[in-house]
Amino acid sequence: MRILIDYRPALRQKTGVGLWVAQLVEELAKHTATNKLDLTVFSSSLKDRFTRTLPATVKRVDRRIPVRMLNWLWHHRTWPAIESLTPGVFDVVHSPSPLLIPTRHAARIISIHDLDFLYHPERSVREVRRDYPALIRDHANRADGIVVPSNHTRNEVSRVLNLPTNRIVVCPNGAPNWLPRDCPPERGHLLFVGTINPRKNIDRLLEAYAQLIERRRTLPRLVLAGHAARESRPTLNRLTRPPLAGHVYHEGYVDSHRLRTLYEEALIVVLPSLDEGFGIPALEAMTLGVPVVAASRGALPEVLGNAGLLIDPLDVAELSSTLEKVLTDQQLYARLSAAGPVQARRFSWRASADALIRAYIAAIEFKRLRLGDKPDAYRN
Numbered sequence: 001m002r003i004l005i006d007y008r009p010a011l012r013q014k015t016g017v018g019l020w021v022a023q024l025v026e027e028l029a030k031h032t033a034t035n036k037l038d039l040t041v042f043s044s045s046l047k048d049r050f051t052r053t054l055p056a057t058v059k060r061v062d063r064r065i066p067v068r069m070l071n072w073l074w075h076h077r078t079w080p081a082i083e084s085l086t087p088g089v090f091d092v093v094h095s096p097s098p099l100l101i102p103t104r105h106a107a108r109i110i111s112i113h114d115l116d117f118l119y120h121p122e123r124s125v126r127e128v129r130r131d132y133p134a135l136i137r138d139h140a141n142r143a144d145g146i147v148v149p150s151n152h153t154r155n156e157v158s159r160v161l162n163l164p165t166n167r168i169v170v171c172p173n174g175a176p177n178w179l180p181r182d183c184p185p186e187r188g189h190l191l192f193v194g195t196i197n198p199r200k201n202i203d204r205l206l207e208a209y210a211q212l213i214e215r216r217r218t219l220p221r222l223v224l225a226g227h228a229a230r231e232s233r234p235t236l237n238r239l240t241r242p243p244l245a246g247h248v249y250h251e252g253y254v255d256s257h258r259l260r261t262l263y264e265e266a267l268i269v270v271l272p273s274l275d276e277g278f279g280i281p282a283l284e285a286m287t288l289g290v291p292v293v294a295a296s297r298g299a300l301p302e303v304l305g306n307a308g309l310l311i312d313p314l315d316v317a318e319l320s321s322t323l324e325k326v327l328t329d330q331q332l333y334a335r336l337s338a339a340g341p342v343q344a345r346r347f348s349w350r351a352s353a354d355a356l357i358r359a360y361i362a363a364i365e366f367k368r369l370r371l372g373d374k375p376d377a378y379r380n
Contacts, residue, residue: 001360002090003028004082004106007041007060008067009096011048014256015195015226017113019280020149020173021096022052027174027353029055035357042086044070061086068127071099075131078102092360094147098132100139107144107363112136112157114277114298116199123199137161144370145363147171147356149278150299167366169359173280174349180289180341181264184333188267190222190323191290193259193281196236196250197229201272201295201313206238206248208272208320213243215324220267227253259284266290268326271300272313279303283347286340291333293322307343308336 010022031037040059043050046066054060063085073079081102082093094109095101098117101108117124117132124132140146140161146168148154154168190209194200202224209222228236228250239248254262263269269285269292276298283303285292292308294300301310309326311318326333 001036001092001357001364002038002040002088002106003092003094003360004040004042004086004090005094006096006101007043007050008045008048010052011043011045011050015253016280017096017111020111020113023174023349024171024353024356025058026055027349028356029057031353031357032057037357040086040088040090042082044085071127071131074102075099075135082106091364094360098136098139100143107360107367108142109145109147109359109363110139110143111147112140112153112277113149114153114275115156115160116275116277118160119275120199123197143363144367145169145359147359149173150302152299152302153277169355169362171352171355171359172347173278173283174352175283175287175344175347178260178284178287180287184267184290184337185265187220188265189220189262191262191266191269191285192222192224192226192271193262193269193284194226194271194273195229196224196226196232198231199274200226201274202232202235203238204313204316204319205270205272206235206244207316208323209248210243211316211320212324213247219247220327222248223262223266224248224250225252225254225259225262263288263290268293268323270319270323271295272311272319273298273300274313276300282308283344287344289337289340291326291336291340293319293326303347305343305346307339 009018014022025041028039042061044063044065046064079102081104083104090106093101093103093106096111098110098112100110117128121129121133148157148168148170149172151170154170157168158165196202212219236250238244263285269290271282271294273295279300282292282294286307294304294308294310295313296310309322311322
């Protein structure tokens, strides 16, 4: 099976979609012999080059074409076909975004990580705000297969885009290969990981933390780890004023080594997001045994299972009191610490790669039946 995957989201910061793409390519490379996979990754950028060493079995194609220009041509002119930019032909072409990559003959897969761009386009960056809401329904209906990271997202995509669930394959993120920590730090911090933007609900988190400052003499500091979106400036300005000044710190984007350290030193990871298609930080925290307090929205309840505490993200008082309860109730803290690694083991990149391969095979079959083609030569 000849596969091409758009690797561009993984060229910069390995977060969100970029992490998902990079890890799945690594895992798919381990399957090339047993599953007869011929894997190619595609990049197109004027300034971003491959810096990550790819497995020897993975081919790479790197073109110096502006990302925005190529995306506009693909989305609005369905041109150029990927085959004109890469050598060879493919059985499957996989876009890690909700919009298709033009191809002459391959089955077309898209990834839909969440639908927030449809519910709240004002939260999206320019290209996403311009193209995704207008084109998603047409592209999803023309796709031969759709991949999503959670059952929650599958149900949302099916309901909102009016697609049968049997055309949507759940391919979740995998847990990192970290061992659970031996014990929590004596003097740790509260930790939020993610982009600082309105969807992550940071303003209410800051309000909840301010309430804790008023109630408690000593309080672990709150660390925000993640890139700040342009519209987050008013939120970050609050960190310089009482009562938050000196108590809340914004680290910005951190590399994988620093991120691991921040998790290791965390007493609690808090994720009050208004919507999540998956929730990678929850999985990373649970892997180490860090208790998680998260919003009861999106896919976060699905990822946490019974290993974390869920709160209404609109209820500041509930968020504040729940954080205080985890900090002060030793039995609860121990239970959450022990439950986290058990829940995290339910998610593996191996299982995700297996699901993705099944999605590719199903997409090829769907395309063949739709067009009345003869079976491809590689199929038994």
